[in-house]
Amino acid sequence: MSKKSFKLFANCIVVKGASLATICDLHRGKIYSIPLPLAEFLEKTKNGDTLEDVKEFSLEDQETVTEYLQYLEQNELGFWTDEPEKFPDLNLQWKSPEHINNAIIEIEKLDDDDLRKITTALANLLCKFVEIRFYETADLEKLAFFAENCRSSVIRSITVFLPLTSDINTEEIENLSIKYPRIVLFILHSVQEKGTSFKTDNPKIKLVSRTIDHRNHCGIIDPKLFSIKIPVFTESLNHNSCLNKKLSVDIDGNIKNCPSMLKSFGNLKTHSIEEVVKSNDFQKVWGINKEKIDTCKDCEYRHVCTDCRAYVENPDDQFSKPLKCGYNPYTNKWEEWSTNPLKQKAIKFYSFEEFLKN
Amino acid sequence: MILICKKYKEKNESYEEVIDWLLYKNALFEFLSGEDYYEDGKDWSLELNNTIEKSSRDFTKYKSIWFQGFLKHKSHLSSIFDTIECTNNNLAELRWRLGQEISKTNTQIFHNFKNAYQLPNPKSTKVDKFSNLRLAKDIGLEIPPSIITNSKKDLKTFFGKHDEIITKPLYETLSFKEKNNFISFKTDKIEGLEIDNLPDTFFPSFFQGYVEKDIELRVFYLEEKFYPMAIFSQLDPKTKTDFRNYNEQNPNRKVPYILPNEIEEKLTILMKELDLNTGSIDLIKTPDKRYVFLEINPTGQFGFTSKACNYYLEDEIAKTLVEHGE
Ligand code: SF4
Ligand code: SF4
Numbered sequence: 001m002s003k004k005s006f007k008l009f010a011n012c013i014v015v016k017g018a019s020l021a022t023i024c025d026l027h028r029g030k031i032y033s034i035p036l037p038l039a040e041f042l043e044k045t046k047n048g049d050t051l052e053d054v055k056e057f058s059l060e061d062q063e064t065v066t067e068y069l070q071y072l073e074q075n076e077l078g079f080w081t082d083e084p085e086k087f088p089d090l091n092l093q094w095k096s097p098e099h100i101n102n103a104i105i106e107i108e109k110l111d112d113d114d115l116r117k118i119t120t121a122l123a124n125l126l127c128k129f130v131e132i133r134f135y136e137t138a139d140l141e142k143l144a145f146f147a148e149n150c151r152s153s154v155i156r157s158i159t160v161f162l163p164l165t166s167d168i169n170t171e172e173i174e175n176l177s178i179k180y181p182r183i184v185l186f187i188l189h190s191v192q193e194k195g196t197s198f199k200t201d202n203p204k205i206k207l208v209s210r211t212i213d214h215r216n217h218c219g220i221i222d223p224k225l226f227s228i229k230i231p232v233f234t235e236s237l238n239h240n241s242c243l244n245k246k247l248s249v250d251i252d253g254n255i256k257n258c259p260s261m262l263k264s265f266g267n268l269k270t271h272s273i274e275e276v277v278k279s280n281d282f283q284k285v286w287g288i289n290k291e292k293i294d295t296c297k298d299c300e301y302r303h304v305c306t307d308c309r310a311y312v313e314n315p316d317d318q319f320s321k322p323l324k325c326g327y328n329p330y331t332n333k334w335e336e337w338s339t340n341p342l343k344q345k346a347i348k349f350y351s352f353e354e355f356l357k358n
Numbered sequence: 359m360i361l362i363c364k365k366y367k368e369k370n371e372s373y374e375e376v377i378d379w380l381l382y383k384n385a386l387f388e389f390l391s392g393e394d395y396y397e398d399g400k401d402w403s404l405e406l407n408n409t410i411e412k413s414s415r416d417f418t419k420y421k422s423i424w425f426q427g428f429l430k431h432k433s434h435l436s437s438i439f440d441t442i443e444c445t446n447n448n449l450a451e452l453r454w455r456l457g458q459e460i461s462k463t464n465t466q467i468f469h470n471f472k473n474a475y476q477l478p479n480p481k482s483t484k485v486d487k488f489s490n491l492r493l494a495k496d497i498g499l500e501i502p503p504s505i506i507t508n509s510k511k512d513l514k515t516f517f518g519k520h521d522e523i524i525t526k527p528l529y530e531t532l533s534f535k536e537k538n539n540f541i542s543f544k545t546d547k548i549e550g551l552e553i554d555n556l557p558d559t560f561f562p563s564f565f566q567g568y569v570e571k572d573i574e575l576r577v578f579y580l581e582e583k584f585y586p587m588a589i590f591s592q593l594d595p596k597t598k599t600d601f602r603n604y605n606e607q608n609p610n611r612k613v614p615y616i617l618p619n620e621i622e623e624k625l626t627i628l629m630k631e632l633d634l635n636t637g638s639i640d641l642i643k644t645p646d647k648r649y650v651f652l653e654i655n656p657t658g659q660f661g662f663t664s665k666a667c668n669y670y671l672e673d674e675i676a677k678t679l680v681e682h683g684e
Binding site for chain 2: 009010011027028076079083085086087088090091092093095097098126154230234
């Protein structure tokens with residue numbers, strides 16, 4: 001009889017961590033934890049003779065492995081074939097047709113001139129996704145001005161964060177959502193219990209009770225935010241999972257990788273955004289992939305996880321693990337990050353920093 | 359300069375992504391659509407006499423043309439038909455005649471592309487499934503047993519030989535809405551009982567013997583390069599006849615595949631014969647590893663082959679257009 005190999009579908013990819021592995025099903029967007037020896041076995045046997053290869057395990061383990069293979073087959077993660085060489089691995093190339101993919105704009109204090117500069121730059125840089133943040137007051141005229149100036153860009157979507165204050169003109173939000181189809185989402189934050197008389201069926205408008213009155217809400221690592229897709233996976237292989245091709249302009253007009261990062265590459269008033277973005281200095285963080293980050297490099301979630309370089313466990317070390325991640329890939333446990341005693345120093349550091357700036 | 363020919367009203371994500379790549383490469387491009395000629399009310403003319411031939415639009419600047427479509431048949435001129443008063447029969451005749459006039463005119467518009475690189479040549483995009491099967495067979499590719507017939511008797515014999523049969527349109531696969539249901543031209547399995555219920559002669563239709571599948575192959579072809587994708591439609595009964603009967607919860611597994619050289623060589627000959635430099639080719643691989651050619655879609659969707667296999671076909675297409683457009 002000809003040899004038969006058990007193969008995972010090319011878009012179901014094994015990622016090995018320190019003590020567990022995952023199969024990332026990049027097609028159906030699911031992730032499965034599997035033991036390390038099974039991961040190694042799957043890699044070894046994919047073009048070999050699986051039934052022969054199984055025999056290398058002890059009798060007891062053979063049964064377990066066989067059961068696993070059945071499970072993988074039933075869940076359509078893999079298949080048997082006698083022509084394994086006809087099913088190549090997925091090409092893991094990643095590229096994207098833009099100089100900047102996404103931008104975060106802390107818009108509150110910026111004037112029309114600043115906004116014009118930003119929208120021109122976003123158009124030139126072929127930016128696709130924009131996040132507009134209002135923390136304390138929502139200025140809808142400013143938002144409309146911004147959206148109007150984006151008309152000639154290739155922007156696909158604009159998400160807006162705004163506080164639901166008592167004087168907010170909710171009718172105007174509804175109007176803007178119709179007038180500017182590129183605004184795909186309005187997130188009204190800081191919704192108070194008693195101030196919630198505002199109701200809407202508009203699917204583009206979401207109310208959240210969380211207070212997002214400051215940039216430090218960002219950077220949370222949560223399995224719910226994992227994005228199990230080919231572009232995310234392949235981008236993460238060589239690039240930072242948050243900051244690659246990201247641009248931001250903070251509340252004072254500083255050009256940064258992200259509003260929460262301390263380093264500014266110059267102010268909008270004095271520097272050209274396009275020039276800044278081109279510089280090696282600005283793009284340095286783009287190349288910090290998970291293989292370079294402490295702990296993450298040993299984590300089986302590293303290619304579907306987001307990242308954060310603004311809030312890290314050791315603020316002195318730009319390669320340290322994201323502060324707001326509670327996962328330990330060595331013990332495979334998720335814990336609440338904010339109460340972790342080892343993280344208190346960093347937590348204090350960031351609140352201290354923010355306190356100084358306000 | 360690149361000219362992109364398409365139906366403006368048709369939304370298509372992979373097409374938009376090709377544009378993204380063109381922008382990224384700083385390529386210059388313009389658009390052309392049948393809507394410019396038949397719907398916008400703009401002046402235009404093509405003139406031919408004993409000394410000159412000229413077009414009101416200057417086509418000489420276009421070095422490369424991406425042909426993705428031109429005019430949507432259903433909607434064009436519909437405003438005229440809304441107000442015309444005549445019998446249904448005459449209306450049908452009129453629509454058909456005007457359709458023919460339009461297609462002749464289009465041929466003349468496309469004639470302007472003659473000195474440019476065309477991806478693909480619009481002349482070659484008129485698919486004739488049956489001729490393509492004949493050609494494929496002559497080249498030595500295996501094809502499903504096929505019949506065009508109006509005869510219940512012949513269909514019964516055909517059915518008897520092949521057990522399971524399907525029917526599909528000779529022209530494009532398509533469905534459109536009518537009041538509460540859809541009128542569709544698509545691939546469908548035909549049961550013995552359905553044949554029994556047919557009149558002795560019926561509207562001439564195209565039938566094929568069902569080919570048992572191990573996997574389906576959707577192969578994107580671009581300038582002699584193959585980008586094959588295997589579709590595991592057999593795992594799911596819902597998509598057994600045609601994987602386009604999509605199961606959203608559990609989409610069929612789609613993975614990159616490597617075609618045997620021999621099949622690639624024959625397909626290359628086929629594409630050359632058809633004067634097609636691009637297209638999507640459908641094949642079936644049978645459980646006993648034979649490759650059966652089904653059909654070619656010259657301007658078919660390539661987006662999901664590109665995404666599932668991470669082929670970046672959008673970039674490949676943009677690159678091809680830019681190379682020829684300079
Ligand atoms: S680096 Fe952190 S704070 Fe900055 S945008 Fe990314 S996740 Fe948010
Ligand atoms: S350790 Fe946390 S942040 Fe790092 S890859 Fe794993 S889950 Fe993501």
